[in-house]
Amino acid sequence: MRALLVVNPKATTTSGRTRDVLTHALRSDLKMEVAHTEYRGHARDLARQAASEGAVDLVVALGGDGTVNEVVNGLLAHGPSERVPRLAVVPGGSTNVFARALGLPNDPVEATGALLDALEHGRERAIGLGKAMSEGLPDRWFTFTAGLGFDAGVVGRVEEQRRAGRRSTHALYINQALRHYVTEREHRKNGPISLQINGHEAVPGLVMAIASNTSPWTFLGNRPVLPSPAASFDTDLDVFGITRMTAFGTARTVRQILRSHTPANGGKEPLGPSGKHVVSYHDVRHFTLVSQEPAPFQVDGDHLGDRSRVSFTGVRRALRVIV
Template sequence: MRALLVVNPAATTTSARTRDVLTHALASDLKLDVALTEYRGHARDLARRAAQDGSAELVIALGGDGTVNEVVNGLLEEGPDAERLPGLAVVPGGSANVFARALGLPNDVVEATGALLDALQTGSARTVGLGLAAGTPGTEDAAVAPRWFTFTAGLGFDAGAVGRVEQQRERGKRATNALYVRQVLRQFLGEAHRSKGPITLELPGVEDPIRDLVLAVVCNTAPWTYLGNRPLYAAPQASFDDALDVLGLSRLTPAAVSRYGTQLLTSSPERGLHGKHATTLHDLPEFTLHSQVPLPFQLDGDHLGVRSSVTFTGVRRALRVIV
Protein backbone atom coordinates (compact mmCIF):
# COMPACT_ATOMS: atom_id res chain seq x y z
CA MET A 1 0.00 0.00 0.00
CA ARG A 2 1.27 3.48 -0.89
CA ALA A 3 1.21 5.77 2.11
CA LEU A 4 2.20 9.32 3.02
CA LEU A 5 3.42 9.96 6.57
CA VAL A 6 2.84 13.60 7.53
CA VAL A 7 5.06 14.44 10.50
CA ASN A 8 4.83 17.49 12.72
CA PRO A 9 8.44 17.83 13.97
CA ALA A 10 7.26 20.12 16.76
CA ALA A 11 4.82 17.54 18.16
CA THR A 12 4.81 17.67 21.95
CA THR A 13 5.54 14.06 22.88
CA THR A 14 7.86 12.82 20.13
CA SER A 15 11.59 13.17 19.49
CA ALA A 16 13.56 12.90 16.26
CA ARG A 17 14.82 9.48 17.36
CA THR A 18 11.29 8.25 18.10
CA ARG A 19 10.07 9.50 14.73
CA ASP A 20 12.89 7.66 12.95
CA VAL A 21 12.06 4.39 14.71
CA LEU A 22 8.35 4.76 13.86
CA THR A 23 9.14 5.61 10.26
CA HIS A 24 11.26 2.49 9.83
CA ALA A 25 8.54 0.35 11.42
CA LEU A 26 5.87 1.70 9.08
CA ALA A 27 8.14 1.46 6.02
CA SER A 28 8.50 -2.28 6.62
CA ASP A 29 4.81 -2.77 5.75
CA LEU A 30 4.11 0.21 3.46
CA LYS A 31 5.52 1.96 0.41
CA LEU A 32 6.11 5.04 2.51
CA ASP A 33 6.83 8.65 1.65
CA VAL A 34 7.62 10.95 4.58
CA ALA A 35 6.98 14.70 4.72
CA LEU A 36 7.81 17.01 7.63
CA THR A 37 5.57 20.04 8.07
CA GLU A 38 7.32 23.40 7.78
CA TYR A 39 4.53 25.92 8.42
CA ARG A 40 1.00 26.20 9.71
CA GLY A 41 -1.31 24.68 7.11
CA HIS A 42 1.44 22.57 5.51
CA ALA A 43 -0.15 19.29 6.62
CA ARG A 44 -3.34 20.38 4.88
CA ASP A 45 -1.46 21.14 1.67
CA LEU A 46 0.31 17.77 1.74
CA ALA A 47 -2.90 15.81 2.32
CA ARG A 48 -4.75 17.78 -0.37
CA ARG A 49 -2.11 16.92 -2.97
CA ALA A 50 -2.20 13.25 -1.98
CA ALA A 51 -5.98 13.19 -2.40
CA GLN A 52 -5.95 15.05 -5.70
CA ASP A 53 -3.13 13.24 -7.49
CA GLY A 54 -3.78 9.77 -6.09
CA SER A 55 -0.19 9.41 -4.93
CA ALA A 56 -1.24 7.69 -1.68
CA GLU A 57 -3.91 5.24 -0.61
CA LEU A 58 -3.33 6.14 3.03
CA VAL A 59 -2.28 9.34 4.80
CA ILE A 60 -0.82 8.94 8.29
CA ALA A 61 -0.77 11.93 10.63
CA LEU A 62 1.99 11.90 13.26
CA GLY A 63 1.29 14.78 15.60
CA GLY A 64 -1.40 16.26 17.78
CA ASP A 65 -5.04 17.12 17.13
CA GLY A 66 -4.05 20.22 15.17
CA THR A 67 -2.00 18.16 12.71
CA VAL A 68 -4.85 15.66 12.36
CA ASN A 69 -7.32 18.50 11.71
CA GLU A 70 -5.12 19.91 8.94
CA VAL A 71 -4.74 16.49 7.30
CA VAL A 72 -8.51 15.90 7.43
CA ASN A 73 -9.20 19.27 5.85
CA GLY A 74 -6.70 18.55 3.11
CA LEU A 75 -8.21 15.15 2.36
CA LEU A 76 -11.73 16.60 2.25
CA GLU A 77 -10.84 19.75 0.30
CA GLU A 78 -13.22 18.70 -2.51
CA GLY A 79 -15.81 17.10 -0.24
CA PRO A 80 -16.28 13.79 1.56
CA ASP A 81 -16.08 10.56 -0.37
CA ALA A 82 -14.99 7.71 1.87
CA GLU A 83 -14.74 5.24 -1.01
CA ARG A 84 -12.60 7.46 -3.26
CA LEU A 85 -10.37 9.32 -0.84
CA PRO A 86 -7.22 7.96 0.78
CA GLY A 87 -7.80 6.49 4.21
CA LEU A 88 -6.60 8.26 7.35
CA ALA A 89 -4.44 6.84 10.12
CA VAL A 90 -3.27 8.63 13.26
CA VAL A 91 -0.19 8.21 15.43
CA PRO A 92 -0.73 10.49 18.44
CA GLY A 93 2.13 12.85 19.21
CA GLY A 94 0.44 15.82 20.85
CA SER A 95 -0.50 16.75 24.39
CA ALA A 96 -4.17 15.69 24.35
CA ASN A 97 -4.70 13.49 21.26
CA VAL A 98 -8.47 13.52 21.74
CA PHE A 99 -9.37 12.22 18.28
CA ALA A 100 -6.95 9.29 18.46
CA ARG A 101 -8.01 8.33 21.96
CA ALA A 102 -11.70 8.58 21.04
CA LEU A 103 -10.98 6.06 18.28
CA GLY A 104 -9.63 3.71 20.93
CA LEU A 105 -5.95 4.09 20.02
CA PRO A 106 -3.24 3.93 22.69
CA ASN A 107 -1.93 7.34 23.75
CA ASP A 108 1.68 6.09 23.55
CA VAL A 109 3.25 6.66 20.13
CA VAL A 110 5.03 3.29 20.01
CA GLU A 111 1.96 1.34 21.09
CA ALA A 112 -0.20 3.30 18.65
CA THR A 113 2.19 2.45 15.81
CA GLY A 114 1.95 -1.23 16.73
CA ALA A 115 -1.85 -0.98 16.76
CA LEU A 116 -1.77 0.69 13.33
CA LEU A 117 0.42 -2.07 11.86
CA ASP A 118 -1.95 -4.70 13.29
CA ALA A 119 -4.94 -2.87 11.78
CA LEU A 120 -3.25 -2.70 8.37
CA GLN A 121 -2.51 -6.42 8.44
CA THR A 122 -6.10 -7.32 9.35
CA GLY A 123 -7.76 -4.64 7.20
CA SER A 124 -9.45 -3.10 10.23
CA ALA A 125 -11.11 0.27 9.51
CA ARG A 126 -14.20 2.30 10.27
CA THR A 127 -15.93 5.18 8.51
CA VAL A 128 -16.54 8.12 10.83
CA GLY A 129 -18.76 11.15 10.72
CA LEU A 130 -17.27 14.64 10.94
CA GLY A 131 -18.43 18.16 11.63
CA LEU A 132 -18.30 21.06 9.18
CA ALA A 133 -18.31 24.70 10.31
CA ALA A 134 -18.95 27.55 7.88
CA GLY A 135 -19.78 31.23 7.93
CA THR A 136 -23.53 31.77 7.90
CA PRO A 137 -24.93 33.13 4.60
CA GLY A 138 -26.19 36.68 4.86
CA THR A 139 -23.94 37.58 7.82
CA GLU A 140 -20.59 39.33 8.12
CA ASP A 141 -18.97 35.89 8.48
CA ALA A 142 -20.47 34.57 5.23
CA ALA A 143 -17.12 34.66 3.43
CA VAL A 144 -15.35 32.51 6.04
CA ALA A 145 -14.27 29.29 4.35
CA PRO A 146 -15.85 26.04 5.59
CA ARG A 147 -13.64 23.92 7.80
CA TRP A 148 -13.97 20.33 9.00
CA PHE A 149 -13.47 19.22 12.58
CA THR A 150 -13.03 15.77 14.05
CA PHE A 151 -14.16 16.00 17.66
CA THR A 152 -15.13 19.47 18.89
CA ALA A 153 -15.87 23.11 18.15
CA GLY A 154 -16.61 25.94 20.52
CA LEU A 155 -17.90 29.51 20.53
CA GLY A 156 -17.37 31.69 23.57
CA PHE A 157 -15.76 30.78 26.88
CA ASP A 158 -13.95 27.54 26.01
CA ALA A 159 -12.58 28.99 22.78
CA GLY A 160 -11.29 31.98 24.73
CA ALA A 161 -9.40 29.62 27.05
CA VAL A 162 -7.95 27.80 24.02
CA GLY A 163 -6.76 31.12 22.63
CA ARG A 164 -5.03 31.95 25.92
CA VAL A 165 -3.26 28.58 25.89
CA GLU A 166 -2.04 29.18 22.33
CA GLN A 167 -0.65 32.57 23.36
CA GLN A 168 1.30 30.94 26.17
CA ARG A 169 2.63 28.20 23.89
CA GLU A 170 3.83 30.83 21.43
CA ARG A 171 5.85 32.25 24.33
CA GLY A 172 7.53 28.90 24.84
CA LYS A 173 5.30 27.37 27.51
CA ARG A 174 4.62 23.62 27.38
CA ALA A 175 1.04 22.43 26.94
CA THR A 176 0.56 20.92 30.38
CA ASN A 177 -2.63 20.29 32.33
CA ALA A 178 -1.61 23.03 34.76
CA LEU A 179 -1.30 25.51 31.90
CA TYR A 180 -4.81 24.71 30.68
CA VAL A 181 -6.30 25.03 34.17
CA ARG A 182 -4.62 28.41 34.73
CA GLN A 183 -5.87 29.79 31.42
CA VAL A 184 -9.42 28.58 32.11
CA LEU A 185 -9.35 30.46 35.41
CA ARG A 186 -8.01 33.59 33.73
CA GLN A 187 -10.67 33.36 31.06
CA PHE A 188 -13.33 33.12 33.75
CA LEU A 189 -11.98 36.16 35.60
CA GLY A 190 -12.09 38.15 32.37
CA GLU A 191 -15.46 36.84 31.18
CA ALA A 192 -17.82 39.71 30.35
CA HIS A 193 -21.00 37.65 29.92
CA ARG A 194 -21.34 35.57 33.07
CA SER A 195 -25.06 35.83 33.81
CA LYS A 196 -26.56 36.50 30.38
CA GLY A 197 -24.79 35.34 27.26
CA PRO A 198 -24.91 36.77 23.73
CA ILE A 199 -25.24 33.42 21.88
CA THR A 200 -28.43 32.17 20.21
CA LEU A 201 -28.78 28.63 18.86
CA GLU A 202 -31.14 28.27 15.90
CA LEU A 203 -32.44 24.98 14.51
CA PRO A 204 -33.94 24.68 11.01
CA GLY A 205 -37.73 24.51 11.19
CA VAL A 206 -37.85 25.39 14.89
CA GLU A 207 -39.46 28.75 15.64
CA ASP A 208 -38.17 29.29 19.17
CA PRO A 209 -34.34 29.49 19.30
CA ILE A 210 -32.32 28.89 22.45
CA ARG A 211 -31.10 32.28 23.65
CA ASP A 212 -28.69 33.89 26.11
CA LEU A 213 -25.98 31.22 26.04
CA VAL A 214 -22.60 32.15 27.49
CA LEU A 215 -20.87 29.32 25.67
CA ALA A 216 -21.68 26.60 23.18
CA VAL A 217 -19.60 23.44 22.85
CA VAL A 218 -20.19 21.29 19.77
CA CYS A 219 -19.18 17.63 20.06
CA ASN A 220 -18.69 15.03 17.34
CA THR A 221 -17.69 12.29 19.78
CA ALA A 222 -17.22 11.55 23.45
CA PRO A 223 -15.13 12.23 25.47
CA TRP A 224 -15.05 15.94 24.68
CA THR A 225 -11.48 16.25 25.96
CA TYR A 226 -9.06 14.88 28.54
CA LEU A 227 -7.52 16.30 31.69
CA GLY A 228 -4.42 14.13 31.77
CA ASN A 229 -5.80 10.61 31.69
CA ARG A 230 -9.24 11.67 32.92
CA PRO A 231 -11.87 11.76 30.14
CA LEU A 232 -14.34 14.67 30.32
CA TYR A 233 -17.83 14.23 28.86
CA ALA A 234 -19.54 17.46 27.86
CA ALA A 235 -21.99 15.53 25.64
CA PRO A 236 -21.87 11.84 26.59
CA GLN A 237 -24.14 10.71 23.76
CA ALA A 238 -21.98 12.21 21.01
CA SER A 239 -20.68 9.64 18.56
CA PHE A 240 -18.74 9.31 15.31
CA ASP A 241 -21.79 7.39 14.03
CA ASP A 242 -24.29 10.23 14.62
CA ALA A 243 -24.51 13.89 13.66
CA LEU A 244 -23.48 16.62 16.13
CA ASP A 245 -24.27 17.23 19.81
CA VAL A 246 -24.33 20.60 21.56
CA LEU A 247 -23.84 21.67 25.15
CA GLY A 248 -24.89 25.23 25.94
CA LEU A 249 -24.56 27.05 29.27
CA SER A 250 -26.50 30.21 30.02
CA ARG A 251 -24.73 31.15 33.25
CA LEU A 252 -21.10 31.26 34.41
CA THR A 253 -21.36 32.83 37.85
CA PRO A 254 -18.93 31.52 40.48
CA ALA A 255 -21.63 29.21 41.85
CA ALA A 256 -22.48 27.91 38.36
CA VAL A 257 -18.82 27.37 37.49
CA SER A 258 -18.29 25.42 40.71
CA ARG A 259 -21.34 23.25 40.03
CA TYR A 260 -20.65 22.58 36.36
CA GLY A 261 -16.92 22.18 36.92
CA THR A 262 -17.61 19.46 39.49
CA GLN A 263 -20.09 17.79 37.11
CA LEU A 264 -17.52 17.86 34.31
CA LEU A 265 -14.77 16.34 36.47
CA THR A 266 -17.13 13.55 37.56
CA SER A 267 -18.80 13.10 34.17
CA SER A 268 -19.11 9.67 32.59
CA PRO A 269 -20.49 8.03 29.42
CA GLU A 270 -23.81 7.86 31.27
CA ARG A 271 -24.01 11.38 32.71
CA GLY A 272 -22.75 14.77 31.62
CA LEU A 273 -23.59 18.35 32.62
CA HIS A 274 -27.14 19.02 33.74
CA GLY A 275 -29.24 21.71 35.43
CA LYS A 276 -31.56 24.59 34.63
CA HIS A 277 -28.79 26.61 32.96
CA ALA A 278 -27.50 23.69 30.86
CA THR A 279 -28.90 22.77 27.45
CA THR A 280 -27.90 19.53 25.71
CA LEU A 281 -29.02 18.51 22.23
CA HIS A 282 -28.21 15.23 20.50
CA ASP A 283 -27.69 14.16 16.88
CA LEU A 284 -28.25 17.49 15.11
CA PRO A 285 -27.66 17.43 11.34
CA GLU A 286 -27.58 21.25 11.09
CA PHE A 287 -27.83 24.32 13.31
CA THR A 288 -26.49 27.87 13.60
CA LEU A 289 -24.88 29.78 16.45
CA HIS A 290 -25.33 33.56 16.34
CA SER A 291 -23.70 36.00 18.73
CA GLN A 292 -24.60 39.62 19.39
CA VAL A 293 -20.87 40.37 19.68
CA PRO A 294 -17.84 38.66 18.08
CA LEU A 295 -16.66 35.81 20.29
CA PRO A 296 -13.62 33.51 20.31
CA PHE A 297 -14.03 30.43 18.09
CA GLN A 298 -12.12 27.14 18.07
CA LEU A 299 -12.10 23.88 16.13
CA ASP A 300 -10.35 20.77 17.48
CA GLY A 301 -8.47 22.91 19.98
CA ASP A 302 -7.23 25.35 17.32
CA HIS A 303 -8.15 29.00 18.01
CA LEU A 304 -9.45 30.62 14.80
CA GLY A 305 -10.09 34.18 15.94
CA VAL A 306 -13.56 35.58 16.55
CA ARG A 307 -16.89 34.86 14.89
CA SER A 308 -20.41 36.27 15.11
CA SER A 309 -22.29 33.55 13.25
CA VAL A 310 -21.34 29.96 12.41
CA THR A 311 -23.44 27.26 10.76
CA PHE A 312 -22.63 23.65 11.63
CA THR A 313 -23.37 20.49 9.67
CA GLY A 314 -22.91 16.94 10.86
CA VAL A 315 -21.78 14.73 7.98
CA ARG A 316 -22.15 11.00 8.54
CA ARG A 317 -19.66 8.52 7.05
CA ALA A 318 -17.33 11.26 5.84
CA LEU A 319 -13.92 9.58 6.06
CA ARG A 320 -12.42 6.10 6.39
CA VAL A 321 -10.03 5.68 9.31
CA ILE A 322 -7.66 2.76 9.91
CA VAL A 323 -8.08 1.55 13.51
Protein backbone atom coordinates in the same frame (compact mmCIF):
# COMPACT_ATOMS: atom_id res chain seq x y z
CA MET B 1 -0.23 -0.14 0.21
CA ARG B 2 0.97 3.29 -0.91
CA ALA B 3 1.11 5.79 1.93
CA LEU B 4 2.15 9.30 2.87
CA LEU B 5 3.40 9.95 6.40
CA VAL B 6 2.85 13.57 7.45
CA VAL B 7 5.13 14.35 10.38
CA ASN B 8 4.92 17.38 12.63
CA PRO B 9 8.55 17.79 13.79
CA LYS B 10 7.34 20.04 16.63
CA ALA B 11 5.02 17.39 18.10
CA THR B 12 5.34 17.81 21.83
CA THR B 13 5.67 14.19 23.00
CA THR B 14 7.95 12.64 20.37
CA SER B 15 11.68 13.19 19.87
CA GLY B 16 13.45 13.07 16.54
CA ARG B 17 14.83 9.64 17.38
CA THR B 18 11.38 8.32 18.28
CA ARG B 19 9.92 9.64 15.04
CA ASP B 20 12.73 7.94 13.09
CA VAL B 21 11.97 4.63 14.80
CA LEU B 22 8.25 4.96 14.08
CA THR B 23 8.93 5.84 10.46
CA HIS B 24 11.17 2.80 10.04
CA ALA B 25 8.51 0.54 11.58
CA LEU B 26 5.79 1.85 9.26
CA ARG B 27 8.02 1.50 6.22
CA SER B 28 8.37 -2.19 6.96
CA ASP B 29 4.72 -2.68 5.95
CA LEU B 30 4.02 0.31 3.68
CA LYS B 31 5.38 1.76 0.48
CA MET B 32 5.67 5.13 2.13
CA GLU B 33 6.84 8.66 1.46
CA VAL B 34 7.56 10.98 4.39
CA ALA B 35 6.88 14.71 4.53
CA HIS B 36 7.68 17.04 7.45
CA THR B 37 5.49 20.06 8.03
CA GLU B 38 7.21 23.44 7.80
CA TYR B 39 4.44 25.96 8.46
CA ARG B 40 0.90 26.21 9.80
CA GLY B 41 -1.43 24.65 7.26
CA HIS B 42 1.31 22.60 5.59
CA ALA B 43 -0.23 19.27 6.67
CA ARG B 44 -3.48 20.33 5.01
CA ASP B 45 -1.64 21.22 1.80
CA LEU B 46 0.23 17.90 1.76
CA ALA B 47 -2.93 15.86 2.33
CA ARG B 48 -4.90 17.82 -0.26
CA GLN B 49 -2.18 17.23 -2.84
CA ALA B 50 -2.09 13.53 -2.02
CA ALA B 51 -5.86 13.23 -2.37
CA SER B 52 -5.96 15.24 -5.61
CA GLU B 53 -3.18 13.26 -7.29
CA GLY B 54 -4.57 9.88 -6.25
CA ALA B 55 -1.02 8.65 -5.64
CA VAL B 56 -1.61 7.14 -2.19
CA ASP B 57 -4.15 4.89 -0.50
CA LEU B 58 -3.40 6.04 3.04
CA VAL B 59 -2.28 9.23 4.79
CA VAL B 60 -0.76 8.80 8.26
CA ALA B 61 -0.70 11.83 10.56
CA LEU B 62 2.07 11.81 13.17
CA GLY B 63 1.39 14.70 15.51
CA GLY B 64 -1.23 16.20 17.76
CA ASP B 65 -4.87 17.06 17.14
CA GLY B 66 -3.90 20.18 15.16
CA THR B 67 -1.91 18.09 12.68
CA VAL B 68 -4.75 15.58 12.38
CA ASN B 69 -7.27 18.36 11.76
CA GLU B 70 -5.14 19.83 9.00
CA VAL B 71 -4.74 16.43 7.33
CA VAL B 72 -8.50 15.80 7.50
CA ASN B 73 -9.24 19.18 5.94
CA GLY B 74 -6.75 18.46 3.18
CA LEU B 75 -8.20 15.03 2.47
CA LEU B 76 -11.75 16.43 2.35
CA ALA B 77 -10.92 19.62 0.44
CA HIS B 78 -13.38 18.49 -2.25
CA GLY B 79 -15.74 16.66 0.09
CA PRO B 80 -16.17 13.02 1.07
CA SER B 81 -15.65 10.44 -1.67
CA GLU B 82 -14.70 6.80 -2.08
CA ARG B 83 -11.56 8.07 -3.80
CA VAL B 84 -10.35 9.89 -0.67
CA PRO B 85 -7.38 8.07 0.92
CA ARG B 86 -7.86 6.44 4.29
CA LEU B 87 -6.59 8.19 7.41
CA ALA B 88 -4.38 6.73 10.14
CA VAL B 89 -3.15 8.52 13.26
CA VAL B 90 -0.04 8.17 15.39
CA PRO B 91 -0.51 10.47 18.42
CA GLY B 92 2.31 12.92 19.10
CA GLY B 93 0.63 15.83 20.87
CA SER B 94 -0.04 16.63 24.50
CA THR B 95 -3.67 15.46 24.52
CA ASN B 96 -4.51 13.49 21.32
CA VAL B 97 -8.27 13.59 21.80
CA PHE B 98 -9.13 12.19 18.36
CA ALA B 99 -6.72 9.26 18.56
CA ARG B 100 -7.89 8.33 22.04
CA ALA B 101 -11.55 8.61 21.01
CA LEU B 102 -10.79 6.04 18.31
CA GLY B 103 -9.48 3.73 21.02
CA LEU B 104 -5.80 4.10 20.12
CA PRO B 105 -3.09 4.04 22.81
CA ASN B 106 -1.81 7.47 23.77
CA ASP B 107 1.79 6.26 23.54
CA PRO B 108 3.07 6.74 19.94
CA VAL B 109 5.07 3.49 19.92
CA GLU B 110 2.10 1.44 21.13
CA ALA B 111 -0.18 3.28 18.69
CA THR B 112 2.17 2.43 15.82
CA GLY B 113 2.00 -1.23 16.80
CA ALA B 114 -1.81 -1.03 16.88
CA LEU B 115 -1.80 0.64 13.45
CA LEU B 116 0.41 -2.07 11.92
CA ASP B 117 -1.86 -4.74 13.39
CA ALA B 118 -4.95 -2.99 11.97
CA LEU B 119 -3.33 -2.80 8.54
CA GLU B 120 -2.40 -6.47 8.66
CA HIS B 121 -5.98 -7.49 9.52
CA GLY B 122 -7.70 -4.88 7.31
CA ARG B 123 -9.46 -3.09 10.18
CA GLU B 124 -11.05 0.25 9.30
CA ARG B 125 -14.22 2.18 10.05
CA ALA B 126 -16.15 5.00 8.42
CA ILE B 127 -16.65 7.87 10.87
CA GLY B 128 -18.82 10.94 10.87
CA LEU B 129 -17.31 14.41 11.10
CA GLY B 130 -18.52 17.92 11.78
CA LYS B 131 -18.22 20.88 9.45
CA ALA B 132 -18.23 24.54 10.52
CA MET B 133 -19.18 27.21 7.97
CA SER B 134 -18.74 30.99 8.20
CA GLU B 135 -19.72 33.33 5.38
CA GLY B 136 -16.70 34.59 3.45
CA LEU B 137 -14.32 32.06 5.04
CA PRO B 138 -13.32 28.50 4.09
CA ASP B 139 -15.38 25.70 5.61
CA ARG B 140 -13.58 23.82 8.36
CA TRP B 141 -14.00 20.12 9.12
CA PHE B 142 -13.53 19.01 12.72
CA THR B 143 -12.97 15.58 14.18
CA PHE B 144 -14.13 15.98 17.77
CA THR B 145 -15.19 19.52 18.70
CA ALA B 146 -15.78 23.14 17.78
CA GLY B 147 -16.75 25.92 20.12
CA LEU B 148 -17.85 29.56 20.20
CA GLY B 149 -17.48 31.75 23.26
CA PHE B 150 -15.82 31.06 26.60
CA ASP B 151 -14.08 27.76 25.80
CA ALA B 152 -12.60 29.17 22.59
CA GLY B 153 -11.41 32.20 24.55
CA VAL B 154 -9.46 29.86 26.84
CA VAL B 155 -7.92 28.14 23.81
CA GLY B 156 -6.89 31.55 22.45
CA ARG B 157 -5.23 32.48 25.73
CA VAL B 158 -3.33 29.19 25.79
CA GLU B 159 -2.09 29.75 22.24
CA GLU B 160 -0.83 33.22 23.24
CA GLN B 161 1.12 31.63 26.09
CA ARG B 162 2.57 29.01 23.77
CA ARG B 163 3.73 31.67 21.32
CA ALA B 164 5.45 33.31 24.28
CA GLY B 165 7.41 30.11 24.88
CA ARG B 166 5.24 28.26 27.44
CA ARG B 167 4.84 24.50 27.08
CA SER B 168 1.37 23.11 26.44
CA THR B 169 0.41 21.40 29.70
CA HIS B 170 -2.84 20.64 31.45
CA ALA B 171 -1.81 23.03 34.21
CA LEU B 172 -1.48 25.81 31.62
CA TYR B 173 -5.05 25.18 30.38
CA ILE B 174 -6.45 25.20 33.91
CA ASN B 175 -4.55 28.38 34.80
CA GLN B 176 -5.77 30.20 31.69
CA ALA B 177 -9.34 28.99 32.20
CA LEU B 178 -9.35 30.48 35.70
CA ARG B 179 -7.86 33.74 34.45
CA HIS B 180 -10.41 33.91 31.64
CA TYR B 181 -13.21 33.26 34.12
CA VAL B 182 -12.12 36.25 36.20
CA THR B 183 -11.74 38.63 33.25
CA GLU B 184 -15.00 37.67 31.49
CA ARG B 185 -17.25 38.75 34.38
CA GLU B 186 -19.82 40.63 32.28
CA HIS B 187 -20.10 37.97 29.57
CA ARG B 188 -20.52 35.29 32.23
CA LYS B 189 -23.77 36.98 33.25
CA ASN B 190 -25.08 38.04 29.85
CA GLY B 191 -23.83 35.77 27.10
CA PRO B 192 -23.97 37.15 23.53
CA ILE B 193 -24.56 33.84 21.69
CA SER B 194 -27.84 32.45 20.38
CA LEU B 195 -28.39 28.82 19.34
CA GLN B 196 -30.71 28.28 16.37
CA ILE B 197 -32.02 24.80 15.47
CA ASN B 198 -34.78 24.23 12.93
CA GLY B 199 -37.98 23.19 14.67
CA HIS B 200 -36.89 24.59 18.04
CA GLU B 201 -37.15 27.99 19.67
CA ALA B 202 -33.87 29.92 19.59
CA VAL B 203 -31.86 29.75 22.81
CA PRO B 204 -30.35 33.20 23.55
CA GLY B 205 -27.84 34.34 26.14
CA LEU B 206 -25.25 31.59 25.80
CA VAL B 207 -21.85 32.27 27.33
CA MET B 208 -20.40 29.34 25.42
CA ALA B 209 -21.55 26.64 23.01
CA ILE B 210 -19.64 23.45 22.19
CA ALA B 211 -20.38 21.16 19.25
CA SER B 212 -19.16 17.61 19.88
CA ASN B 213 -18.61 14.97 17.23
CA THR B 214 -17.54 12.34 19.76
CA SER B 215 -17.05 11.95 23.48
CA PRO B 216 -14.97 12.80 25.43
CA TRP B 217 -14.59 16.41 24.34
CA THR B 218 -11.05 16.58 25.70
CA PHE B 219 -8.92 15.22 28.53
CA LEU B 220 -7.37 16.60 31.71
CA GLY B 221 -4.45 14.22 32.00
CA ASN B 222 -6.15 10.84 31.77
CA ARG B 223 -9.50 12.15 32.97
CA PRO B 224 -12.08 12.51 30.18
CA VAL B 225 -14.19 15.67 29.92
CA LEU B 226 -17.78 14.78 29.04
CA PRO B 227 -20.14 17.68 28.31
CA SER B 228 -21.97 15.55 25.69
CA PRO B 229 -21.37 11.91 26.72
CA ALA B 230 -23.74 10.52 24.06
CA ALA B 231 -21.84 12.12 21.17
CA SER B 232 -20.51 9.56 18.71
CA PHE B 233 -18.69 9.16 15.40
CA ASP B 234 -21.81 7.23 14.30
CA THR B 235 -24.35 10.03 14.88
CA ASP B 236 -24.62 13.69 13.97
CA LEU B 237 -23.48 16.47 16.32
CA ASP B 238 -24.24 17.09 19.98
CA VAL B 239 -24.52 20.62 21.38
CA PHE B 240 -23.71 21.73 24.91
CA GLY B 241 -24.13 25.31 26.13
CA ILE B 242 -24.21 27.40 29.30
CA THR B 243 -26.35 30.53 29.65
CA ARG B 244 -24.84 31.82 32.88
CA MET B 245 -21.58 31.04 34.67
CA THR B 246 -21.98 31.73 38.37
CA ALA B 247 -19.28 30.45 40.71
CA PHE B 248 -21.54 27.81 42.29
CA GLY B 249 -23.26 26.79 39.06
CA THR B 250 -20.01 26.54 37.12
CA ALA B 251 -18.39 24.42 39.83
CA ARG B 252 -21.41 22.09 39.77
CA THR B 253 -21.31 21.77 35.98
CA VAL B 254 -17.55 21.11 35.99
CA ARG B 255 -18.07 18.29 38.48
CA GLN B 256 -20.76 16.82 36.24
CA ILE B 257 -18.67 16.85 33.07
CA LEU B 258 -15.72 15.22 34.87
CA ARG B 259 -17.64 12.17 36.08
CA SER B 260 -19.06 9.13 34.34
CA HIS B 261 -22.68 9.27 33.23
CA THR B 262 -24.94 6.23 33.35
CA PRO B 263 -28.34 5.87 31.65
CA ALA B 264 -31.36 6.52 33.82
CA ASN B 265 -34.40 4.23 34.02
CA GLY B 266 -32.88 1.72 31.63
CA GLY B 267 -32.30 4.29 28.90
CA LYS B 268 -29.72 3.67 26.23
CA GLU B 269 -28.11 7.10 26.10
CA PRO B 270 -25.75 8.25 28.89
CA LEU B 271 -26.83 11.31 30.81
CA GLY B 272 -25.04 14.61 30.37
CA PRO B 273 -24.72 17.63 32.65
CA SER B 274 -28.00 19.22 33.75
CA GLY B 275 -29.08 22.37 35.51
CA LYS B 276 -30.95 25.64 35.17
CA HIS B 277 -28.30 27.24 32.95
CA VAL B 278 -27.29 24.14 30.94
CA VAL B 279 -28.47 23.59 27.36
CA SER B 280 -27.92 20.30 25.53
CA TYR B 281 -29.08 18.58 22.35
CA HIS B 282 -28.16 15.15 20.98
CA ASP B 283 -27.72 14.01 17.37
CA VAL B 284 -28.42 17.30 15.57
CA ARG B 285 -27.79 17.45 11.81
CA HIS B 286 -27.75 21.26 11.36
CA PHE B 287 -27.63 24.26 13.69
CA THR B 288 -26.30 27.83 13.79
CA LEU B 289 -24.62 29.93 16.47
CA VAL B 290 -25.09 33.70 16.20
CA SER B 291 -23.27 36.15 18.45
CA GLN B 292 -24.30 39.75 19.07
CA GLU B 293 -20.62 40.63 18.94
CA PRO B 294 -17.60 38.76 17.54
CA ALA B 295 -16.79 35.87 19.87
CA PRO B 296 -13.75 33.56 20.02
CA PHE B 297 -14.04 30.45 17.84
CA GLN B 298 -12.07 27.18 18.01
CA VAL B 299 -12.01 23.97 16.00
CA ASP B 300 -10.36 20.82 17.44
CA GLY B 301 -8.49 22.99 19.93
CA ASP B 302 -7.23 25.42 17.28
CA HIS B 303 -8.19 29.07 17.84
CA LEU B 304 -9.43 30.59 14.57
CA GLY B 305 -10.13 34.15 15.67
CA ASP B 306 -13.53 35.73 16.29
CA ARG B 307 -16.83 34.93 14.56
CA SER B 308 -20.29 36.47 14.67
CA ARG B 309 -22.11 33.62 12.92
CA VAL B 310 -21.13 29.96 12.42
CA SER B 311 -23.31 27.22 10.96
CA PHE B 312 -22.62 23.56 11.71
CA THR B 313 -23.53 20.32 10.04
CA GLY B 314 -22.86 16.68 10.85
CA VAL B 315 -21.71 14.49 7.97
CA ARG B 316 -22.00 10.77 8.60
CA ARG B 317 -19.46 8.31 7.16
CA ALA B 318 -17.34 11.21 5.94
CA LEU B 319 -13.94 9.50 6.19
CA ARG B 320 -12.46 6.01 6.47
CA VAL B 321 -10.01 5.55 9.34
CA ILE B 322 -7.62 2.66 10.06
CA VAL B 323 -8.30 1.41 13.58
